[in-house]
Amino acid sequence: MVSGSRVASVAGTQGRVARFNAPRAARVEANASGFPVEVNHQTVAFLREEWRVVDRWWTEEPIIRRYFELVLESGENTVVFHDSTGGGWFTQRGA
Amino acid sequence: MIACVSIPGLELKAALRRTPTLALRPAALAPEPQGEPLIGPITAAAEALGVRPGMRLGEALATCPALALVEPDAAGAEQAWEEIVRALEDAGFAVDPASSGVAYFETRGVERLYGGLEPALKRALAAVGTEWDARIGAAGRRFAALAAASVARPGQVVVVADEELPQFLAPLPLTLLPLERNRYEELESLGVRKLGQLAGLPGGAIAERLGPDGRRAWSLARGGTAARVRGRRPPAAVYASLEFPEAIGNELALRRALTGLVDKALARPERRDRFVRKLALAARLETGGSWRRTLTLREPSADSERIRVALAPRLAELPGPVVELRLELVELTESSGQQLELLAAGAEDRTRLREGLRQVRASTGSGSVCTVVEVAPWSRVPESRALLVPKDE
Numbered sequence: 351m352v353s354g355s356r357v358a359s360v361a362g363t364q365g366r367v368a369r370f371n372a373p374r375a376a377r378v379e380a381n382a383s384g385f386p387v388e389v390n391h392q393t394v395a396f397l398r399e400e401w402r403v404v405d406r407w408w409t410e411e412p413i414i415r416r417y418f419e420l421v422l423e424s425g426e427n428t429v430v431f432h433d434s435t436g437g438g439w440f441t442q443r444g445a
Numbered sequence: 446m447i448a449c450v451s452i453p454g455l456e457l458k459a460a461l462r463r464t465p466t467l468a469l470r471p472a473a474l475a476p477e478p479q480g481e482p483l484i485g486p487i488t489a490a491a492e493a494l495g496v497r498p499g500m501r502l503g504e505a506l507a508t509c510p511a512l513a514l515v516e517p518d519a520a521g522a523e524q525a526w527e528e529i530v531r532a533l534e535d536a537g538f539a540v541d542p543a544s545s546g547v548a549y550f551e552t553r554g555v556e557r558l559y560g561g562l563e564p565a566l567k568r569a570l571a572a573v574g575t576e577w578d579a580r581i582g583a584a585g586r587r588f589a590a591l592a593a594a595s596v597a598r599p600g601q602v603v604v605v606a607d608e609e610l611p612q613f614l615a616p617l618p619l620t621l622l623p624l625e626r627n628r629y630e631e632l633e634s635l636g637v638r639k640l641g642q643l644a645g646l647p648g649g650a651i652a653e654r655l656g657p658d659g660r661r662a663w664s665l666a667r668g669g670t671a672a673r674v675r676g677r678r679p680p681a682a683v684y685a686s687l688e689f690p691e692a693i694g695n696e697l698a699l700r701r702a703l704t705g706l707v708d709k710a711l712a713r714p715e716r717r718d719r720f721v722r723k724l725a726l727a728a729r730l731e732t733g734g735s736w737r738r739t740l741t742l743r744e745p746s747a748d749s750e751r752i753r754v755a756l757a758p759r760l761a762e763l764p765g766p767v768v769e770l771r772l773e774l775v776e777l778t779e780s781s782g783q784q785l786e787l788l789a790a791g792a793e794d795r796t797r798l799r800e801g802l803r804q805v806r807a808s809t810g811s812g813s814v815c816t817v818v819e820v821a822p823w824s825r826v827p828e829s830r831a832l833l834v835p836k837d838e
Contacts, residue, residue, distance in 0.1 A: 366835070367833065367835070368832065370828070371831070406826075442827055
C-alpha cells in the first residue's frame with residue numbers, strides 16, 4: 351500500500367511500525383451543545399450520526415470520545431471526534 | 446451475382462433413400478420423437494391429396510388416411526447435405542451453407558471458368574445431381590437469390606436482374622421471410638400477404654409494430670442489403686464408428702462404447718496431431734431412423750478424457766436403442782501445438798505493481814511503502830485495528 355497519510359509518512363521516514371487510521375488533529379468549531387458547526391474552515395451541512403466510544407477505562411489512559419459523522423458544505427463526508435480525556439478535536443478515517 | 450441452391454424437403458428425400466418406393470406414394474416425414482406432433486416435408490402425391498407440410502399429425506392422417514410416415518434420418522440428411530456441399534466445392538464454388546437444403550455462393554469467380562453465368566449455374570446443378578430436385582436462383586442480393594430459387598422448378602435456374610427485382614419480389618408470399626408464425630398471422634390480419642405490400646409500407650411503422658425482426662423482414666422485402674458471400678472452411682473428415690451386433694440402449698454400455706470411439710477417432714492419422722474444436726456424435730437407431738448432435742468444445746483439445754466427459758451427457762438424449770454409434774471430428778485446429786502461458790495468470794500485473802512500488806520507494810525513500818496488517822479488527826477504537834508495516838521489498 352502507498353499511503354499518503356501523515357502517519358504513514360512518519361512510519362516511512364522513521365522506518366518503523368505505525369498505527370493505521372490514526373487520528374489527526376482538526377480545527378473544529380462547536381456550538382453550545384457541543385455539536386460541530388465548522389470543520390477545518392468548512393461549514394457542516396448535515397449531522398448524519400453521533401456515538402460515543404468508551405474504552406480502556408481500566409487503564410491509566412482511558413479513551414472517552416464523542417464521535418460525529420458529518421457532511422460538509424463541499425459534500426465531503428467526514429468523521430470527527432472530541433477527546434473528552436485530553437481535550438481537542440480530531441478527524442479519523444475508518445471509524 | 447449471388448446464387449442460391451435450394452433443395453426443398455431434403456430431410457424427406459434423404460429418409461426416402463432407404464425406401465424409394467414411398468417417394469411415389471403419399472408420404473410425410475414423421476414428427477421428431479420429442480417434438481411437437483407436426484409432420485415435416487411431404488411427397489408430391491401427399492400434396493395432391495391436400496396434405497401440407499407442418500400440419501398436425503392427426504389432421505394430416507384425417508386428410509389422407511393412406512399417408513405413410515417416414516422415420517426422420519437426421520444423420521443421413523446431414524451426411525447427404527455435406528456430400529452435396531462438397532460436390533459444389535469440388536466444382537469450384539465457395540459455398541456458404543445457410544441451412545440444410547439451402548446454400549449460397551458467388552458466381553463472380555467461376556463465371557470465366559465455365560464461360561458465363563448460366564453455364565456456371567448449370568454446372569452447379571450438375572454437381573448436385575438430379576436425384577435431389579435442386580433448383581438455383583441468382584440475383585444481386587442474397588435474399589433475392591433465395592426468392593428466385595423458391596420459384597424455380599426442379600432442375601431450373603432463375604436469374605433476376607437488379608432492375609427487375611422490385612417487380613419480381615412484389616407478388617411473392619411473405620412465408621419467404623424469416624419471421625415467426627404469429628408475425629405472418631399478424632401481417633395477414635392487417636391485409637399484408639405479399640412481399641410487395643410489405644415493402645410498400647413505411648419502415649418506421651413496421652419497426653414500431655413488429656420490432657427489429659419486422660424491420661429486417663421489411664428490408665428483405667425490398668431486396669435486402671448487399672453483402673458478400675463467404676465460403677465455408679470445409680470440415681475435417683475424421684471419424685470413427687462402432688457397429689453393435691444387436692441394438693443397445695444401456696447407458697453404461699454406450700458410455701463404454703463412446704470411450705472406445707473417442708480413442709479411435711483421436712488415433713486416426715488424418716487428425717495429424719491437431720486439436721479438436723467441434724465434434725458430432727451420431728447414431729443409427731434400431732427403428733431405422735438416426736440421431737445426431739454436434740458439440741463445440743470450450744477450447745480445442747486432444748485429451749480423450751475431456752472429450753469423453755463433454756460428450757457423455759449427450760448419450761442420455763438418445764431416443765432409443767442404437768445399432769451404430771459414430772463420432773466425427775467436425776472441425777480441427779490448424780496447428781498441432783498449443784501455446785502455454787509462460788507466466789501464471791496475473792503474473793504480469795503483479796510484476797508491474799512490484800516495479801511501480803520500487804519506483805515509489807526510490808523516489809520517496811525507504812519505508813514509504815507500507816503494508817496494512819490487521820491486529821485487532823474487532824476493536825472499537827479505529828486506530829487499534831491495524832498497523833502500517835514498512836515494506837522495503
